[in-house]
Amino acid sequence: MSNYDLDYFFLRQPKGNEKLPFLIPDASTEDRKFRSNRQPLGSPPLFFHNAWRAEVKKRGVHTIVPPVLFSGADIIIATEIRNKLLALELSGLSLHPAVYVDDQDIWHEDYWFVTFTEELDCWDRATSYFEEEVEPVTVGGETLYQVYEYRLDAKILDAVPLERRLLFKMGGTLKGMVVCHKSLIKIFTPSANAGLDIVGILDY
Numbered sequence: 001m002s003n004y005d006l007d008y009f010f011l012r013q014p015k016g017n018e019k020l021p022f023l024i025p026d027a028s029t030e031d032r033k034f035r036s037n038r039q040p041l042g043s044p045p046l047f048f049h050n051a052w053r054a055e056v057k058k059r060g061v062h063t064i065v066p067p068v069l070f071s072g073a074d075i076i077i078a079t080e081i082r083n084k085l086l087a088l089e090l091s092g093l094s095l096h097p098a099v100y101v102d103d104q105d106i107w108h109e110d111y112w113f114v115t116f117t118e119e120l121d122c123w124d125r126a127t128s129y130f131e132e133e134v135e136p137v138t139v140g141g142e143t144l145y146q147v148y149e150y151r152l153d154a155k156i157l158d159a160v161p162l163e164r165r166l167l168f169k170m171g172g173t174l175k176g177m178v179v180c181h182k183s184l185i186k187i188f189t190p191s192a193n194a195g196l197d198i199v200g201i202l203d204y
Contacts, residue, residue, distance in 0.1 A: 002124075002154040009185060010199045011178040013070040020195050021050035021063045023071040023100060035074055038094040038117055045097040046113045048076065053103045065108055066195030068188065069100060073169075073177045075114045076100065082112040084187045091164050092118035114178070119171030120160065127151040137174060147173045150201050 013020060025034070026047040032039065034046050048071060050056070056063055067078040076098050077085075086095065094115040100108040119142075129149035137144045150170075157165060166181045180188065180198070188196060 002152055002157075004152040004154055004157050005150075005201045007182050008152065008201050009180050009182065010197075010201070010204055011068070011075060011180055011188065012073070012197050012199060013195065014197045018052075018056060018059075018061050019064050020066070021069065021100070021102070022052055023048040023069055023076060024051040025071070026101075034096065034113060034115060035072075036115065036117065038115060039096040043096075045099045045109070047099050047101065049101045050103055057103055063103055064194065065100065065102060067190065068194075068196045069111065070195070071113075073175055075178055076111050077114060079110050079112065081187060085114075085167070088163075088166065088184075090167055092116055093167065116169035116178075118168075119176065120156075120165060120168040120179075121171030122153050122156040122160075122165075123147060123170065123172060124151045124153040143172065144174045144176075145172060147175070150204055152201060 013022070026049060028044070029046045029048070032046070039046070048069075050063060067081055069076040077095075082095050085093070094117055095112040096115060097109075098111040098113040100111055102108060128147055128151045130145045130147040134146065136146075162181070166184055168179050170177050170179050179201075185198060188198060
Protein backbone atom coordinates (compact mmCIF):
# COMPACT_ATOMS: atom_id res chain seq x y z
CA MET A 1 0.00 0.00 0.00
CA SER A 2 1.32 3.45 -0.92
CA ASN A 3 0.77 6.60 1.11
CA TYR A 4 -1.20 7.90 -1.84
CA ASP A 5 -3.94 5.39 -1.06
CA LEU A 6 -4.63 7.39 2.10
CA ASP A 7 -4.44 10.77 0.39
CA TYR A 8 -7.18 10.34 -2.20
CA PHE A 9 -10.94 9.95 -2.23
CA PHE A 10 -13.60 9.13 -4.80
CA LEU A 11 -16.55 11.49 -5.22
CA ARG A 12 -19.69 9.56 -6.05
CA GLN A 13 -23.46 9.75 -5.76
CA PRO A 14 -24.82 7.92 -2.70
CA LYS A 15 -26.55 4.67 -3.50
CA GLY A 16 -30.17 3.93 -2.69
CA ASN A 17 -31.40 7.50 -2.16
CA GLU A 18 -34.38 7.91 -4.48
CA LYS A 19 -34.62 11.61 -3.63
CA LEU A 20 -31.43 12.29 -5.55
CA PRO A 21 -31.85 12.96 -9.27
CA PHE A 22 -29.64 11.22 -11.82
CA LEU A 23 -28.92 13.77 -14.50
CA ILE A 24 -28.89 13.13 -18.23
CA PRO A 25 -28.37 15.74 -20.95
CA ASP A 26 -31.23 17.00 -23.08
CA ALA A 27 -31.16 16.88 -26.88
CA SER A 28 -29.47 20.29 -27.21
CA THR A 29 -26.59 19.14 -25.00
CA GLU A 30 -26.16 15.51 -26.06
CA ASP A 31 -23.98 16.09 -29.12
CA ARG A 32 -21.64 18.72 -27.65
CA LYS A 33 -18.98 16.26 -26.39
CA PHE A 34 -19.07 18.15 -23.11
CA ARG A 35 -17.74 15.30 -20.97
CA SER A 36 -14.20 15.56 -22.36
CA ASN A 37 -14.07 18.76 -24.42
CA ARG A 38 -13.80 22.31 -23.16
CA GLN A 39 -16.87 24.24 -24.35
CA PRO A 40 -16.29 27.46 -26.31
CA LEU A 41 -16.39 30.60 -24.20
CA GLY A 42 -19.82 32.19 -24.39
CA SER A 43 -21.54 29.06 -25.71
CA PRO A 44 -24.97 28.15 -24.29
CA PRO A 45 -25.30 26.37 -20.95
CA LEU A 46 -25.50 22.59 -20.77
CA PHE A 47 -29.03 21.41 -19.96
CA PHE A 48 -29.92 18.34 -17.87
CA HIS A 49 -32.98 16.64 -16.46
CA ASN A 50 -33.63 13.73 -14.14
CA ALA A 51 -33.45 10.35 -15.87
CA TRP A 52 -35.80 8.95 -13.21
CA ARG A 53 -38.29 11.78 -13.47
CA ALA A 54 -41.32 9.77 -14.65
CA GLU A 55 -40.77 7.00 -12.13
CA VAL A 56 -40.30 9.20 -9.06
CA LYS A 57 -43.22 11.45 -9.99
CA LYS A 58 -45.43 8.40 -10.35
CA ARG A 59 -44.44 7.28 -6.86
CA GLY A 60 -44.85 10.76 -5.38
CA VAL A 61 -41.18 11.18 -4.51
CA HIS A 62 -39.93 14.77 -4.31
CA THR A 63 -36.33 14.94 -5.42
CA ILE A 64 -33.83 17.31 -3.84
CA VAL A 65 -31.28 19.61 -5.47
CA PRO A 66 -28.00 19.38 -3.53
CA PRO A 67 -24.83 21.42 -4.25
CA VAL A 68 -23.26 18.49 -6.08
CA LEU A 69 -25.23 16.64 -8.76
CA PHE A 70 -24.14 13.65 -10.82
CA SER A 71 -24.46 12.68 -14.46
CA GLY A 72 -22.89 9.26 -14.53
CA ALA A 73 -19.56 9.68 -12.77
CA ASP A 74 -19.32 13.34 -13.83
CA ILE A 75 -20.16 16.10 -11.38
CA ILE A 76 -22.18 19.30 -11.66
CA ILE A 77 -21.42 21.77 -8.89
CA ALA A 78 -23.04 24.83 -7.36
CA THR A 79 -21.39 28.22 -7.91
CA GLU A 80 -20.06 28.36 -4.34
CA ILE A 81 -17.98 25.22 -4.95
CA ARG A 82 -17.02 26.36 -8.46
CA ASN A 83 -15.56 29.61 -7.10
CA LYS A 84 -13.38 27.73 -4.63
CA LEU A 85 -12.06 25.46 -7.38
CA LEU A 86 -11.38 28.40 -9.69
CA ALA A 87 -9.18 29.97 -7.05
CA LEU A 88 -6.93 26.89 -7.19
CA GLU A 89 -6.30 27.24 -10.95
CA LEU A 90 -6.45 23.47 -11.47
CA SER A 91 -5.08 22.19 -14.75
CA GLY A 92 -7.08 19.94 -17.06
CA LEU A 93 -10.33 21.29 -15.65
CA SER A 94 -13.06 23.23 -17.43
CA LEU A 95 -16.18 24.64 -15.76
CA HIS A 96 -19.14 25.45 -18.00
CA PRO A 97 -22.57 26.83 -17.01
CA ALA A 98 -25.19 24.13 -16.54
CA VAL A 99 -28.95 24.18 -15.99
CA TYR A 100 -30.83 21.44 -14.20
CA VAL A 101 -34.53 21.37 -15.06
CA ASP A 102 -36.10 19.53 -12.15
CA ASP A 103 -39.14 17.26 -12.00
CA GLN A 104 -41.45 20.27 -11.60
CA ASP A 105 -39.84 22.03 -14.61
CA ILE A 106 -38.09 24.54 -12.38
CA TRP A 107 -34.76 25.73 -13.77
CA HIS A 108 -31.75 25.60 -11.45
CA GLU A 109 -29.17 27.82 -13.14
CA ASP A 110 -26.62 28.20 -10.36
CA TYR A 111 -24.60 25.18 -11.53
CA TRP A 112 -21.46 24.33 -13.48
CA PHE A 113 -20.52 21.15 -15.29
CA VAL A 114 -17.01 19.94 -14.47
CA THR A 115 -15.22 18.73 -17.59
CA PHE A 116 -11.90 16.97 -17.22
CA THR A 117 -10.06 17.57 -20.49
CA GLU A 118 -7.42 15.06 -19.35
CA GLU A 119 -7.60 11.86 -17.33
CA LEU A 120 -4.99 10.46 -14.99
CA ASP A 121 -4.54 6.70 -15.25
CA CYS A 122 -2.79 6.02 -11.95
CA TRP A 123 -4.28 2.82 -10.56
CA ASP A 124 -1.77 0.05 -9.94
CA ARG A 125 -2.28 -2.98 -12.19
CA ALA A 126 -0.27 -5.16 -9.81
CA THR A 127 -2.17 -4.49 -6.57
CA SER A 128 -5.66 -3.36 -7.66
CA TYR A 129 -8.42 -5.92 -8.11
CA PHE A 130 -9.88 -5.97 -11.60
CA GLU A 131 -11.23 -8.50 -14.10
CA GLU A 132 -8.03 -9.69 -15.73
CA GLU A 133 -9.80 -12.55 -17.50
CA VAL A 134 -12.33 -10.26 -19.15
CA GLU A 135 -11.27 -8.46 -22.31
CA PRO A 136 -11.06 -4.72 -21.59
CA VAL A 137 -13.02 -2.25 -23.68
CA THR A 138 -11.19 0.05 -26.08
CA VAL A 139 -12.73 3.51 -26.58
CA GLY A 140 -10.97 6.21 -28.56
CA GLY A 141 -7.69 4.37 -28.29
CA GLU A 142 -7.95 4.07 -24.51
CA THR A 143 -8.11 0.67 -22.82
CA LEU A 144 -10.73 0.59 -20.07
CA TYR A 145 -10.97 -2.04 -17.33
CA GLN A 146 -13.65 -3.00 -14.83
CA VAL A 147 -11.92 -2.26 -11.51
CA TYR A 148 -13.39 -3.35 -8.17
CA GLU A 149 -10.67 -2.38 -5.68
CA TYR A 150 -8.13 0.36 -6.24
CA ARG A 151 -4.55 0.87 -5.19
CA LEU A 152 -2.63 3.81 -6.60
CA ASP A 153 0.65 3.64 -8.46
CA ALA A 154 3.18 5.72 -6.52
CA LYS A 155 5.62 5.89 -9.41
CA ILE A 156 3.05 7.52 -11.65
CA LEU A 157 1.88 10.00 -9.03
CA ASP A 158 5.43 10.87 -7.97
CA ALA A 159 6.00 12.12 -11.51
CA VAL A 160 2.96 14.42 -11.50
CA PRO A 161 3.15 17.75 -9.62
CA LEU A 162 0.60 18.00 -6.82
CA GLU A 163 -1.23 20.92 -8.43
CA ARG A 164 -1.98 18.70 -11.44
CA ARG A 165 -3.46 15.88 -9.38
CA LEU A 166 -5.55 17.64 -6.75
CA LEU A 167 -8.77 16.83 -8.60
CA PHE A 168 -8.90 14.51 -11.60
CA LYS A 169 -10.84 11.82 -13.40
CA MET A 170 -9.46 8.30 -13.07
CA GLY A 171 -8.30 6.99 -16.42
CA GLY A 172 -8.13 3.42 -17.65
CA THR A 173 -11.42 2.35 -16.04
CA LEU A 174 -14.98 1.93 -17.27
CA LYS A 175 -16.38 4.07 -14.45
CA GLY A 176 -14.00 7.03 -14.75
CA MET A 177 -14.79 8.40 -11.31
CA VAL A 178 -13.70 11.78 -9.98
CA VAL A 179 -10.78 11.60 -7.55
CA CYS A 180 -10.11 14.27 -4.93
CA HIS A 181 -6.98 14.94 -2.89
CA LYS A 182 -7.46 15.14 0.88
CA SER A 183 -6.56 18.84 0.88
CA LEU A 184 -9.69 19.62 -1.17
CA ILE A 185 -12.15 17.55 0.84
CA LYS A 186 -13.18 20.61 2.86
CA ILE A 187 -14.51 22.20 -0.32
CA PHE A 188 -16.95 19.33 -0.85
CA THR A 189 -17.72 18.37 2.76
CA PRO A 190 -20.80 20.65 3.15
CA SER A 191 -22.41 18.61 0.35
CA ALA A 192 -21.58 15.22 1.80
CA ASN A 193 -24.79 14.70 3.76
CA ALA A 194 -27.04 15.63 0.86
CA GLY A 195 -25.92 14.36 -2.51
CA LEU A 196 -22.34 13.23 -2.26
CA ASP A 197 -20.37 10.30 -0.89
CA ILE A 198 -16.69 10.93 -0.23
CA VAL A 199 -15.10 7.49 -0.23
CA GLY A 200 -11.48 6.75 0.54
CA ILE A 201 -9.52 4.77 -2.05
CA LEU A 202 -9.03 1.98 0.48
CA ASP A 203 -12.73 1.93 1.40
CA TYR A 204 -14.10 1.69 -2.11
